[in-house]
Amino acid sequence: MPRLARTVFAALLLALLLVFPAAAQRFGAQQFKLANGLEVVVIPNERVPAVAHMVWYKVGAADEPPGKSGIAHFLEHLMFKGTDSVAPGMFSKLVAQQGGRDNAFTTQDVTVYHQTIASDRLEFVMKLEADRMANLRLTDAVVKPELMVVLEERRSRIDNEPAALLNEQARTAIFLHHPYRIPTIGWEQELRGLTTEDAVAWYERWYAPNNAILVVSGDVTVDEVRALAEKHYGPIPPKELPKRVRVQEPKRVAATRLSLASPRVAQPNWTRSYLAPSYTGGETRHAYALQVLADVLGGGATSRLYRSLVVEQQIALGTGAYYTPGSLDLTTFGVWASPKPGVAIEDLEKAVEAELRKLLSEGVGEEEAARSKTRMRAEAAYARDSLMGPAHQFGAALAQGRTIEDVEQWPDRIGAVTVEEINAAARFVIDDKTAVTAILLPEPSS
């Protein structure tokens, strides 16, 4: 290393040391389990007199039986349609009357319900959430209009967005066999056929305390949460749970290209995805290194791709890299770029490929890796700035079969990633012979 570079690097290391003590502070999460199998995580945070209350069910779209795509997400909607003691549509109103907010979401792996409310109303939302864990009552009268809502949701999120449509099809190319190839919201023709019986069967099969994780974050102690959880969730009996059948991907041998042209596309886009390991699927040893790699390659205005394509060559308006290690089975690592007007998508593709080849042949440098790790570790400090954010992180980790230590130690593990590990991860994942390339193009309206 030349002397100047060494000096700069030493200064950088010093900067890292200055940043770390603050960034390395922990969430202080605590954990226990009820006799019926419900796992509980408490993240004390006294900043405001409020709590985030979340229940994570370890079931998602990838667990759906053939022909019933969308049922996991549809049932999520139906969980607001009433129990013996709460009338249909009243759940959110009751929460709102106490000054709270609530919502829910579904992924391929989990279904999650959450509320934010004043801390002295924690018992109120816990009672409501525990009630619908065991006592949901569904009738055609509430199920049928909600199916219309989900079809509308599909229209606004997917069908109305050419980029979303292309992405939906690209997933069927990256996952050849695994159910991750099916969209979480479901294929329209299967959604239309979902019935009240399907929803009830899904609920009875998967919704049980021994398939759930309770996360409470905020101005509350672990003892308070334990007492309330025992009282409201404790009496719910566990169920015998079906095994989650997750098929594995076959060996990839071919590259796939997809393109979609639409008059509604004003900005072309090029995306290349690679099948990649997650924290818990495939060659998991690469999971931390791939996060640093994504940051070095396309994490910001000083990343390799941005510097090369946007600033130096001036052929792209935007570019980046992405990697999400939080899925139960395999996930994707990808790069994307949007061309500057007048630049052919083929030229942009060649330029990205050249950057990837350079990455694979020369590897990442100590300095850029150190910069990325500093920034990523600092994010742990920003993450503590919210109630829902940490609750989300712990819930997702536990639902994935990881531990609270995995979340607490994330900054250290990122900090420990070496350049050799990043380069090994890059060579493991980036293989253009088996990649999926998706191209979004404008089409003049006729």
Place this chain on the structure above:
Amino acid sequence: MRAQAAVARGLLLALVLLALFPVPAQAVEIKRVVSPGGIEAWLVTDHSVPVVALEAAFAGGAATDPEGKSGLANLTASLLDEGAGPYDSQAYQTRIEDLASSIRFSASQDNLTATVKTLSENVEAAFELLRLGLTEPRFDPDPVARVRSSILVSLARKAESPNSIASRVWWKHAFGTHPYARPSDGTPEGVAAVTVDDMRRFVKERIARDVLTVAVVGDITPERLAPLLDATFGTLPAKAAPANIPEATAAGGGATLLVEKPIPQSVVAFGHAGIKREDPDWYAALITNYILGGGGFTSRLTTEVREKRGLAYGVYSYLAPLEHAGVLSAGSPPRTAASPNRSTSSARNGAGCATRGRPKPSSRAPRPILPARSRCNSIRPTGSPRFSSTCSRRGSASTTSTAATR
């Protein structure tokens, strides 16, 4: 100062809301900090997380754009972090990233706003970068060309986005010749016409101490903040040029404007004159709007349109308390086949405009603080692979899938 009064009222509202919570008294304490040089900031000190956030607003935004240069404020704001003082664009960005901080500049109709988020140990260095951005922006040719081109593409994208089309047609109809009729990010012709001299003049005339409002929250004491205010804002000109934006009222009620597009789902935007923050009825209006369409799942609009009839995935209303006009705005994406009748009935008391799109975020309030790296993702098309696997009951939560992963 009106902008300051607006912020003050916002903070007051936050306090009132906190007071309404029947919880142990733990209201946020807002301190007024005045620097030795006379610069005022509102401060909430909270040492529990080693993070400091600042927002600095300069009254006078896109509404001051000259005729034919619509987009000047937005283009200028977008270039303040693209090179300043001794740093070119890459050096400035590298400096921000090495400080693990984010600095963003944006322009709304009424304000140019700077937003800083930094670790408390880096406050001085981050505020120095902010000072450079506000006082010594470089406007180097490469970043100017790049950012201009980015904005033009973004405008082209909005011209195809039914949600933007509906919104723009509505504002144009309601405000006619008033600057609020123009989109705050400008028009393609206006953005193309803006020169570096225009932007330098904007900085000189608009970024001044008498139109500045500062709010700071986080791990910082009044004693540390006070001298920093002078160091950061002390060299700004004392007075901004007069803006002379006339008062306006949303007009043209009763009209239904239809934009036909061959798309699977329609969007409806509707609304009429609202009220401004200083109106004595402001808080009553806030609550009324919450009941009408601002309260998410509990609102009357959601109950009628989504819960009872299954007509749409989302429906909303919000109050937009602009500096020179109050607006009540609302919208929904109902089913294609059902839209003509339904949209007229729900818009019968105001100007309605129908096309298609997704629910809007629920307010035109200042944009949330984004992480530093999001600047590159901001022009990414929606439906990108990393957000694809989450469906939420309400649209806005889709990006939580990334938060969940680390």
